[in-house]
Amino acid sequence: MPKVKSEKTSRQHKLIAKQGILFNKDFGQHILKNPLIIQAMVDKSALRPTDVVLEIGPGTGNMTIKLLEKAKKVVACEIDPRLVAELQKRVQGTSFQSKLQIMIGDVLKTELPFFDICVANIPYQISSRLVFKLLLHRPFFRCAVLMFQREFAQRLVAKPGDKLYCRLSINTQLLARVDILMKVGKNNFKPPPKVESSVVRIEPRNPPPPINFTEWDGLTRIAFIRKNKTLSSAFKQNAVTATMEKNYKVHCSLNNIDIPEGFSMKDKVENILKVNNFETKRARTMDIDDFMRLLHAFNVEGIHFS
Template structure:
């Protein structure tokens, strides 16, 4: 190898050695480095020595090691094999090695195992799907303490009438009690993300509300598409009426019910909204009880959202 190339290669190698692992932006890798934040997150989870803990995106294991000190077992889900190797190296030959199980792969595509608590500094681009994967997971877990982008965290706790109140807010609050625990500045991470962060505690409602969540989600999707519009206007959209009519016809055929000749979906929908007295409500000010009443009203007339 020519001398020049050898020198260049050795310089690059030294740079990589100095930096350690180069974090992958595609996976949203920002390693939490402040031990005080890590300790605080673990304390807020009220961890017991008998608990099995799920950690999503353990990174280089700063939080994992601290959880291993207090829990019976940690199941760490990691997509990046370089970080898996780093984590294995970190516990190798220690008392923590038998307590750590690593699941390699995309947590959104994986079957989640049983766990009592979830503690995680999660990659922010999977925030929303991960929240619902956790909240719809059975058997129930006790609570999750999760780090999110600050605005996402504020949406989770937003109330009707708040500027950030949206479908995410009401869908999450239907399934869980949500508390904002603390703000975390960007300098607590390596490399620092572009946004500020917040830690949230989610406690699943057990037993869950007696509602088909897929239907509920279908209803809130229509209502929040334009949250400042009235429900009357939201339900007049052709795409919405077509979807409801398709579901209605399927529902009737499954029950061998004949559809009346003069059937008109728009008229039926408007009459349900008027009878419930909700056609002038707007999603941005509606709470869980409002949506439950509407879902029940539609379902009792054979109209479904899934």
């Protein structure tokens, strides 16, 4: 008898999905329908029976069910109340019901709970913000297996000198080890997105590098405004020097340092770049160690980016 009930539920579930009422373009909803890819993502996350899993955008629950089979608990974060109802219906009366916690709301505005692993087919428009929300989350999680737009995934792993190397690349790689696990064609989704996808594994560096990430982010933001220009050119922009001068004056005021008459932030910055051999370097060829040295060189002279 239970089998009949399960088949009936499954038929209803397919019928609702077929009607197309589940997919909201505003939320970037593309339901992953290929069971082989869902299983591969679950397998790659190397779940333990004691793990708490965070799933973002569970959709109709295809991945959720597979995670519930392996983990101690699944916390599913969903913004669409219709999908929440569908997910609740799917586990109702099963052994999974007590293992599933649903958080309703925008994951970017939600305080994340404790979790060991994150597995998700996420809406692509929140990719960048979500990556950094996860990487700055404490306590540390073990790893995340996430579906991204293919070009975004390639940016995450790009190295200095690569065409796609950018601020996203270096900021992510500072905080985590990143690997592309597999490519996923658009026909594996319903409705199919306009782009190809890739699954990425992100493992936070624990302990994290001894660096103030807000400052690091401020520095790389300036350097990558025009990643093909020299640093000397990037730091000469009026808006950049004005912000740096404001921060510098705050630093001097807090530390009782006198600012000499006729002080020029442009000259000071140029001198720091020259003395440390960064004047002609370009962001697109610089690695993490280069940026660490540059940040240290500025900080030693009282220049901060937070």
